[in-house]
Amino acid sequence: MAHDGTHFVAQLREACATCGVRGLCLPSGLNRHELRALGEVLRDRRPLPAGATLFHAGSRFESLHLVRAGCLVSVMPSADGESQVLGFHLPGDIVGLDGLGTHVHGCSAVALERSRVCEIPLHSIHELACRVPSMRETFDRIIGQRIQTEHEHIAMMGKRLAKQRLAVFLLDFSERARRLHRDPQLFRLSMSRSDIASYLGLALETVSRLFSRFQELGLIEVERRLVRLIDVAGLRAIAEGEAVPELRPGMQAEKH
Amino acid sequence: MAHDGTHFVAQLREACATCGVRGLCLPSGLNRHELRALGEVLRDRRPLPAGATLFHAGSRFESLHLVRAGCLVSVMPSADGESQVLGFHLPGDIVGLDGLGTHVHGCSAVALERSRVCEIPLHSIHELACRVPSMRETFDRIIGQRIQTEHEHIAMMGKRLAKQRLAVFLLDFSERARRLHRDPQLFRLSMSRSDIASYLGLALETVSRLFSRFQELGLIEVERRLVRLIDVAGLRAIAEGEAVPELRPGMQAEKH
C-alpha cells in the first residue's frame, strides 16, 4: 500500500477524529509514531453500497475490518434456512474476529446502508502488537469487550420478556450513538424489523407491536425506522424488568 | 514460581498428555524449547473443590485460566437476581477471556465438581506470544474459537424449539467428550437441570420433561445426571429441526 510519510499520518488522524470513537477504536491513545506504524497497516477500502457483502460465511479469513462509517450486520446462516443476526456494527467496531481461529469466516457481514471499512491484514496485526505496546493493549481491549458483548447478548436472549429485550436494544443503541457523539435520543435504525427480531430472538410481528406499545406508553416516538427516545428512565425500568404500569394494546398513555 | 529446567518440561508434557486436548489446549504443537518457555509461564494452582469459585464477577482480572481437570461453569449475574449461565468449561478450555478488555471479570467461574486449573498470568502471555510464533497462533485459535462458540450459543437461543436446544446441547457434550478421548455416548453431566435450563434459555421443568421425552423415544437413557446417547442420528435430526415422528407425553417409543 502506498503511504507517503507524515501526510498519511495526518490523514489517518483526521479520519479517526471524524470517526470519533474513544477507547474502542484502534488508534485511540496512540502517539505520532505509533499512528504512523498503524497507518502502514491499515488498507483503505472502497465504500460498500447498501446491501453489499463484506465477506461471506465460509469464505477464507484474511483480515479484520474496522467499520469507519455506516452500519453492518453479521449474520450466521443455519441449516434450516433461518439465519441468525449476531450483531450490528457501527463505526469503531471490529468485524471478522470469529475467523481468527479457523481462518474461515463463521458468519457473513453485510452493509445495511452505504458504509466504509478499513481493512487490517491479519499478518500485520501481531507484528504491530509486538512492536507497539499500546497497540497490544488496544487489541486486548477489543477482544475482551467483544466477548463481553456476546455475553450480554446471550444474557438478553435467555429468560427475558420481549419488552425487556426491545428496551435493552434501544438503550444500547442510544448509548452507542452517544459514544459516537451523535444524538442519543434521536436516531435512524438502518436495519429492518425482521433483523431486529432475529437479533432479539423474537418474531418480527412482536417487535413491530412493541414499538407501537412503547409509543402508546409515551416511552418513544417511532415512525418506521426513525426513533426518538422520550422516557429513557422508563425504558430503563422496563429493561431491568421492573413491573411497568400497563402495556396492553388499546390503552392510551394518558389517563385522565 | 519454581521451575527446575528439563524436569519441569517433562512434567508439563506429561500433564498435557493426560489432559489430552488436541488443537485447543495451549501446548499442542509446541516443540521442546517452546514448551519450556510455556512452563515458565504457567502457574499451577491448588485443586478447586466442587462449588468453589475461581473468580467472581466484578473482581480484578489478572490471569487467564486453563482448565486441567473437572468442569467449571461461567455465570453472569443480572440485576433482577436471575443469573445467566454462559458456558460449561471442560479440560482444555480457557476461562476468563472476558476480562481482557476492562481488566475486571464480567462473569464468575465456579467449579461444578472437583477441578484443577492452570493459571496463566496476563503479563506473560503477550511476551510469550511475541517470542514464540506458534504460541501466537494458538492464542488466536483460542480467541477465534471462543467467539465462534458464543455465536453458536446465540444461534441456539434465538428461534429454536426446546427439543432442538437440548439435542444440540447433548450432541455438543458428546463431541467434546470425544475430543477428550472419553466415551462420546456415555457421560455424567456435572451440572444441575437448572444450570442446563439457564444455559439453554428454558425453564428447568422443560429440560427435565425433555430428558424424559427423549428417553421415551429411545433417543437416550438417562438416570439423573448420567446420560447415555442411544440414537445419535435421531438426536441430530431433532437438532437440525427435522420433523420428528412424535414427542408427546404418554406415548411409548415402541409402536406395535
Place this chain on the structure above:
DNA sequence: CGGCGCTTTGAACTAGTTCAAAGCAAGTGG
C-alpha cells in the same frame, strides 16, 4: 432415620407465535 436439595410430573395459564390481511412508502414505466 430424617431432612435437604435436586428432579420429576401434572395441570392451568400466558407470552409470544403464526397466519392472514391491510396499510404505506418508494420506485417504475406508460
Place this chain on the structure above:
DNA sequence: CCACTTGCTTTGAACTAGTTCAAAGCGCCG
C-alpha cells in the same frame, strides 16, 4: 402524473410451546 408493483410494516385473531405453580418422588449425607 397516475396505475401498478414491490418490500416493509402494522394490526388483528387464533393458537401453542413453554412457563408457572404445586406437589410428590428420590437419592444422599449427617
